[in-house]
Every structure is written in structure tokens, then in C-alpha cells.
Amino acid sequence: MLSAFLKLSTKSKVLILIFVMSLVMVTFFGNKDAGGITYYDNYYEAGSLLDPNEYTDYGYAALYSGEAGELNRQLGALRNQNLIYVISFGIGAIASLWLLFHENDIKALLLEVRSLSTERILNHDEAIKNNEIDDDITEELIS
Structure with a gap:
């Protein structure tokens, strides 16, 4: 970043x-x-x-x-x-x-931040599906 x-x-x-x-x-x-x-x-x-x-x-x-x-x-x-x-x-x-x-470089920076956050969400969801992360603990951390 x-x-x-x-x-x-x-x-x-x-x-x-x-x-x-x-x-x-x-x-x-x-x-x-x-x-x-x-x-x-x-x-x-x-x-x-x-x-x-x-x-x-x-x-x-x-x-x-x-x-x-x-x-x-x-x-x-x-x-x-x-x-x-x-x-x-x-x-x-x-x-x-x-x-x-x-500014074009600011737009590119915002798109990069958005893609990084989307990638993290997808990786997290995939880890939950593979039982690598306990979903109950994740829900407690979010709330």
C-alpha cells in the first residue's frame, strides 16, 4: 500500500x-x-x-x-x-x-485497494469452506 x-x-x-x-x-x-x-x-x-x-x-x-x-x-x-x-x-x-x-493515479490506487480487499474476502471465504478457519470464531471477531 x-x-x-x-x-x-x-x-x-x-x-x-x-x-x-x-x-x-x-x-x-x-x-x-x-x-x-x-x-x-x-x-x-x-x-x-x-x-x-x-x-x-x-x-x-x-x-x-x-x-x-x-x-x-x-x-x-x-x-x-x-x-x-x-x-x-x-x-x-x-x-x-x-x-x-x-487524477488517474488516484483512481488506480483506489482500484488497487478495492481489489486487495476483495481478494482478502475471497481468501477468507475459501478458508472457511476448507475448514481452515473456525466460522464461529470469525463471527465473534466481526461482532
């Missing part, structure tokens, strides 16, 4: 690197803490794009003030600072993946 990867063209290797780095950056900026704000002498955390913190009003404040809506808008603005990075790197990941699937 490694030898097949080494046979790839430089363009394909670069596209794979761009795809992997884009996924890492989407994960980083999506989970990056956006900080927080002080609102009426209380500190509120904004969370991240993928795990935002939102606040609600309870009791008297819920009936009359509606302050949680304004607080959540301000916290959303903090989280949105990372949004452009997530979108940019997400587009980069999708574009590099699309370009990868149009």
Missing part, C-alpha cells in the same frame, strides 16, 4: 497534503474558543463555532428584559470571527478532494 502511495504523482501528493491540512484547519478554527464578554458585571463565554454557548433569561428577566437575545447576538459576533477561516479551509478541502478524484 505504501509503495502505491509513493508511486503517486507530485500533484496528487500535494493535493492530499492540502486536503489533510484543510481538514486540520477546519477542525482547529471550528473548535477555537472565541473568548467572552462582560455583560452587566457578569462574564459570559462565547464558546466556539462547533460548540457555541447560548444563554437564556429566567424568571423576572424572561418576562420583561429580553437581555439574553442581545447577549447571544454579541457572543455570536465573537464566534463569527472564526467563520471566514472555517469556510475558506472547508472550500479548500472540498476543492482538493474534487481535484483528487479526477
Whole structure:
């Protein structure tokens, strides 16, 4: 398998690197803490794009003030600072993946992986038929 990867063209290797780095950056900026704000002498955390913190009003404040809506808008603005990075790197990941699937050597690599897995399945089934492998043990390993 490694030898097949080494046979790839430089363009394909670069596209794979761009795809992997884009996924890492989407994960980083999506989970990056956006900080927080002080609102009426209380500190509120904004969370991240993928795990935002939102606040609600309870009791008297819920009936009359509606302050949680304004607080959540301000916290959303903090989280949105990372949004452009997530979108940019997400587009980069999708574009590099699309370009990868149009490369002939990647198609050949995927066909090789598929034929290897099919060959392993056929060898396994043949070994079960010849009683070389106990089928009960195989079923336990699969489940």
C-alpha cells in the first residue's frame, strides 16, 4: 500500500497534503474558543463555532428584559470571527478532494485497494469452506 502511495504523482501528493491540512484547519478554527464578554458585571463565554454557548433569561428577566437575545447576538459576533477561516479551509478541502478524484493515479490506487480487499474476502471465504478457519470464531471477531 505504501509503495502505491509513493508511486503517486507530485500533484496528487500535494493535493492530499492540502486536503489533510484543510481538514486540520477546519477542525482547529471550528473548535477555537472565541473568548467572552462582560455583560452587566457578569462574564459570559462565547464558546466556539462547533460548540457555541447560548444563554437564556429566567424568571423576572424572561418576562420583561429580553437581555439574553442581545447577549447571544454579541457572543455570536465573537464566534463569527472564526467563520471566514472555517469556510475558506472547508472550500479548500472540498476543492482538493474534487481535484483528487479526477487524477488517474488516484483512481488506480483506489482500484488497487478495492481489489486487495476483495481478494482478502475471497481468501477468507475459501478458508472457511476448507475448514481452515473456525466460522464461529470469525463471527465473534466481526461482532
